[in-house]
Amino acid sequence: MPQTVEQAKQAEPTGLLATAALAWRRIAGQAKKELYSYFYSPIAYVVMVIYLAFAGWFFFSRFFLFGQIDMRMYFGTAPLLLMFLAPAITMRLLSEEVNTGSYEMLMTLPLTTTQMLLGKFLAAFVFLAITIGVTLSYPLTIATLGPLDWGPVIGGYVGLLILGAAYLSIGLFTSAITQNQIVAFILGFAICFLLFLVDKILMLVPGFLVGIFQYLGVEYHTMNFSRGVIDSKDLVYFASILIITFMGTRLVLERRK
Numbered sequence: 001m002p003q004t005v006e007q008a009k010q011a012e013p014t015g016l017l018a019t020a021a022l023a024w025r026r027i028a029g030q031a032k033k034e035l036y037s038y039f040y041s042p043i044a045y046v047v048m049v050i051y052l053a054f055a056g057w058f059f060f061s062r063f064f065l066f067g068q069i070d071m072r073m074y075f076g077t078a079p080l081l082l083m084f085l086a087p088a089i090t091m092r093l094l095s096e097e098v099n100t101g102s103y104e105m106l107m108t109l110p111l112t113t114t115q116m117l118l119g120k121f122l123a124a125f126v127f128l129a130i131t132i133g134v135t136l137s138y139p140l141t142i143a144t145l146g147p148l149d150w151g152p153v154i155g156g157y158v159g160l161l162i163l164g165a166a167y168l169s170i171g172l173f174t175s176a177i178t179q180n181q182i183v184a185f186i187l188g189f190a191i192c193f194l195l196f197l198v199d200k201i202l203m204l205v206p207g208f209l210v211g212i213f214q215y216l217g218v219e220y221h222t223m224n225f226s227r228g229v230i231d232s233k234d235l236v237y238f239a240s241i242l243i244i245t246f247m248g249t250r251l252v253l254e255r256r257k
Contacts, residue, residue, distance in 0.1 A: 026111050030119025031126070034093070038127050047088045048131045051081055059138050071139060075156040075226045078132075079218060082164050083196065087188030089127055090171030091181045093120045094253070113253050117246065121172055128164045132157065151228035159225025159234075163218065166238045167192050169245040176252045192218075195241075 038044040058077040062070070111119075139153045167188075174187035199217020202210050214220050221234040 023115055026115045027119045027122065030111060030116055031122040034120050034123030035126055038089075038123065043092075044089075044127065047085060048134075051085045051131055052134055054081055055135055059135075070142065071153055071156060072226075074135065074138060075160070078160055079163060079196065079222055082160065082167050083189055083192040085131065086124075086128065086164055086167030086192065087171040087174065087185045089124045090168055090175050090188065091185040092175070093124065093172060094175040094249075095179050095181050095184045113250055117172065117249060117253070121168060121246075124168045124172070125165055128168060129161060132160055132164065149228075152226060153228075155224075155228035155230060156226045158230065159222050162225070162235075162238050163222055166241040166245075169242045169249075173245040173249045173252070176249045 055074060055078065059071075059074045062073045136157075139148060139150070142148050170191050171184070171188040174191065175181075175184040178184050178187065195216070195218045197217075199214045199220050202213055205213050215233075215237070221231075221237050224231050224234050
């Protein structure tokens with residue numbers, strides 16, 4: 001016999017571990033659905049190919065033009081490429097739901113707003129990690145040509161993933177505040193570019209604000225990762241971006257609901 005709503009609630013597991021397991025299943029289910037939609041969409045493949053084409057050009061141009069092959073050129077330009085990649089990945093996640101009217105149906109599912117957002121974010125992060133992971137062929141190529149210091153390489157990739165996660169959270173926020181995917185992309189790119197630009201104008205700010213503006217700049221923190229150094233202040237910086245934008249996205253959706 002079909003269960004009533006009260007019977008379904010009573011059948012749900014109780015206890016901290018059981019509640020956490022249930023929440024994870026819901027988040028994973030939402031992430032799986034979103035990840036499938038990425039690979040069924042031609043736009044996702046176009047975005048991935050464009051990123052890899054530019055990343056490959058910056059990597060191999062140093063070899064063909066100067067006869068040198070290393071990862072410095074890639075890690076120097078990848079943060080710029082991520083400013084385009086992350087908003088392109090997230091621009092449809094929430095704006096499309098609202099624009100097509102499927103957001104109301106999504107809210108009827110047994111998902112909290114936080115679980116829904118975590119599922120969408122997880123799917124976007126997995127897609128971004130797969131795209132960045134393809135470029136692992138670059139250091140493997142270098143390793144076949146000569147000795148390679150893997151410390152800065154590993155640190156550089158860890159930094160790209162952390163930076164990408166922060167950019168994805170920003171993109172998710174801009175996707176929540178507009179119903180238009182293109183507007184969401186432009187806003188996401190603008191915020192990411194502002195964070196990239198803020199420590200480039202130190203000569204224009206008063207001396208007592210230089211330290212603050214430098215700390216707010218993205219490149220100031222990614223440089224440590226490219227040297228193979230993982231500093232707590234860098235982790236706090238990116239964690240702050242993630243938490244602030246995620247809470248902002250959740251607030252926008254709660255007010256809309």
